[in-house]
Amino acid sequence: MDIIADIATTIVAQMQKPTLAFLIGGMMLAALGSKLEVPEPVYKFIVMLLLLKVGLSAGISVREAA
Known part of the structure; x- marks a missing residue:
């Protein structure tokens, strides 16, 4: 259970960085077919x-x- 908590903490910390947030946001917009x-x-x-x-x-x- 500690491993899952560590992974979740790392993901949340990484999502607060603008570079990764823009990358994931762009991927989601492209996947959804946004114009x-x-x-x-x-x-x-x-x-x-x-x-x-x-x-x-x-x-x-x-x-x-x-």
Whole structure:
């Protein structure tokens, strides 16, 4: 039972991260056949935030590894 609780806790923690949330949200929208269109400025803003998040996470990991 502890394993299931650990898995559930990990899933909830991972869902709070924007990268995974956008990925799963996009997969669900595609699976449901949604015709959702994101305006170009919003799309560029989201892409920039995701790139910054990935870059900062990588930089922090490199700094901590050294």
